[in-house]
Amino acid sequence: MQDIITHIEAPSRHRAWFVDRPMRGVPEPDDFRLTEEETPEPAEGQILVRTIYISIAPGVRPLLPYASDRPDVAGNSSTGRKDASGDHVPNPMQIRVGERMRSGIVPAMSAYSGGTVGQVVESRAQGFAPGDYVFGGLLWQEYEVLDTRAVLKLDPADLPIEADLTLVGRSSFTGWVGYRRYCDAKPGETIVVSAAAGAVGMLVVQMAKADGLRVVGIASGPDKCRFVIESLGADACIDRTAEDIGEALDRLLPEGVDIYFDNVAGRTQLPVFSRLKPFGRLIVCGMAAEYNGSESSTLPTGMILAKRLSIRGFVVLDHEDDFETFRADVARLWKDGKLVYEHQIYRGIESAPQALADCLTGANGGGKILVRVSPDTSKDCMPF
Numbered sequence: 001m002q003d004i005i006t007h008i009e010a011p012s013r014h015r016a017w018f019v020d021r022p023m024r025g026v027p028e029p030d031d032f033r034l035t036e037e038e039t040p041e042p043a044e045g046q047i048l049v050r051t052i053y054i055s056i057a058p059g060v061r062p063l064l065p066y067a068s069d070r071p072d073v074a075g076n077s078s079t080g081r082k083d084a085s086g087d088h089v090p091n092p093m094q095i096r097v098g099e100r101m102r103s104g105i106v107p108a109m110s111a112y113s114g115g116t117v118g119q120v121v122e123s124r125a126q127g128f129a130p131g132d133y134v135f136g137g138l139l140w141q142e143y144e145v146l147d148t149r150a151v152l153k154l155d156p157a158d159l160p161i162e163a164d165l166t167l168v169g170r171s172s173f174t175g176w177v178g179y180r181r182y183c184d185a186k187p188g189e190t191i192v193v194s195a196a197a198g199a200v201g202m203l204v205v206q207m208a209k210a211d212g213l214r215v216v217g218i219a220s221g222p223d224k225c226r227f228v229i230e231s232l233g234a235d236a237c238i239d240r241t242a243e244d245i246g247e248a249l250d251r252l253l254p255e256g257v258d259i260y261f262d263n264v265a266g267r268t269q270l271p272v273f274s275r276l277k278p279f280g281r282l283i284v285c286g287m288a289a290e291y292n293g294s295e296s297s298t299l300p301t302g303m304i305l306a307k308r309l310s311i312r313g314f315v316v317l318d319h320e321d322d323f324e325t326f327r328a329d330v331a332r333l334w335k336d337g338k339l340v341y342e343h344q345i346y347r348g349i350e351s352a353p354q355a356l357a358d359c360l361t362g363a364n365g366g367g368k369i370l371v372r373v374s375p376d377t378s379k380d381c382m383p384f
């Protein structure tokens with residue numbers, strides 16, 4: 001029988017990351033400030049959680065302050081609305097100088113928008129007890145007080161506790177939604193997936209392969225490309241740091257491309273886009289190459305018209321109703337050994353800014369990126 005934990009001691013002080021200044025391009029560690037402060041206390045209806053894992057995702061960069069002009073990516077430059085004076089209404093999701101660093105969007109946006117997994121150390125909320133593992137925290141800090149409305153209790157006997165940030169997390173969900181709901185893929189078609197070794201791309205590559213498509217990934221470096229082919233099952237992978245993408249596509253897919261699942265936009269986009277077949281589809285998932293402000297993309301409108309191409313953007317937040325189906329589907333495939341979902345762990349809360357920078361440039365080793373802030377006590381003998 002499992003021991004019932006009634007109390008876990010939390011230290012009186014803990015550390016939290018704050019945004020310290022506007023950032024030039026790729027964020028640097030000095031753009032953030034790690035501050036020691038009093039550990040927060042939960043009020044009635046709240047829980048105090050020891051952070052174990054933080055999810056690192058490129059989509060947080062457009063929410064951070066830019067030292068120069070904010071690139072116009074995914075509508076993040078503003079809410080798209082203007083007030084009576086004609087000024088843009090600030091995007092409430094943005095993280096400003098002096099604010100606590102977040103790993104995701106704000107909880108009110110979605111019941112599944114958390115960015116951390118941790119363990120309850122003190123509970124003043126019904127249904128939660130010290131020792132429970134939970135998903136739903138947001139902040140880059142060692143301890144966090146949470147309202148339990150958007151918190152999910154985890155069962156380590158069912159899935160590893162980090163799975164809600166990896167295998168059945170939001171990035172994986174994005175790949176599932178983007179592929180299942182927007183690609184309209186048919187066996188025998190060809191699909192190109194950029195950032196194929198990443199958190200979203202990993203799922204798209206494997207689902208497309210399972211459906212009988214010819215899959216070409218794009219990733220940086222021989223190790224990631226090997227992973228995309230050998231572990232994820234892609235037919236080929238273009239190393240964007242070593243090959244000309246257009247020439248490689250002419251060699252690998254001389255008949256052209258039916259679907260481009262675009263995770264990065266930027267300079268990678270046009271060489272793939274211009275090889276779309278008539279009636280080809282561009283699925284715009286993300287613009288990771290543009291978040292640092294150093295690249296941009298220009299689409300050839302004349303070609304879109306002449307080839308009757310479809311361009312479809314999507315936002316995973318529109319698909320909350322799909323979440324339970326996705327979770328069950330992906331968890332089953334993984335338990336049956338039919339799905340690979342790798343993650344790379346950066347150790348210690350100090351490493352979070354570097355993990356974000358590596359995620360944005362692709363300097364990581366592939367897979368979903370996590371920061372382990374404190375020991376994962378859900379696993380036997382897990383070294384920190």
Ligand SMILES: NC(=O)c1ccc[n+]([C@@H]2O[C@H](COP(=O)([O-])OP(=O)(O)OC[C@H]3O[C@@H](n4cnc5c(N)ncnc54)[C@H](OP(=O)(O)O)[C@@H]3O)[C@@H](O)[C@H]2O)c1
Pocket residue numbers: 057058059170171174194195196197198199200201218219220224240263264266267268284285286287288289290295314315316317358359360361362363367368369
């Ligand atoms: N539409 C939605 O609702 C939604 C939701 C979540 C995420 N997203 C988007 O989905 C995309 C993938 O997210 P993820 O979490 O899976 O990220 P990720 O792939 O783990 O990380 C981003 C990757 O982009 C690639 N990249 C970076 N700079 C690049 C450049 N200049 N040119 C080409 N490739 C570059 C790198 O991969 P390589 O070095 O291997 O090429 C990097 O690892 C992101 O754009 C994200 O914002 C969209």
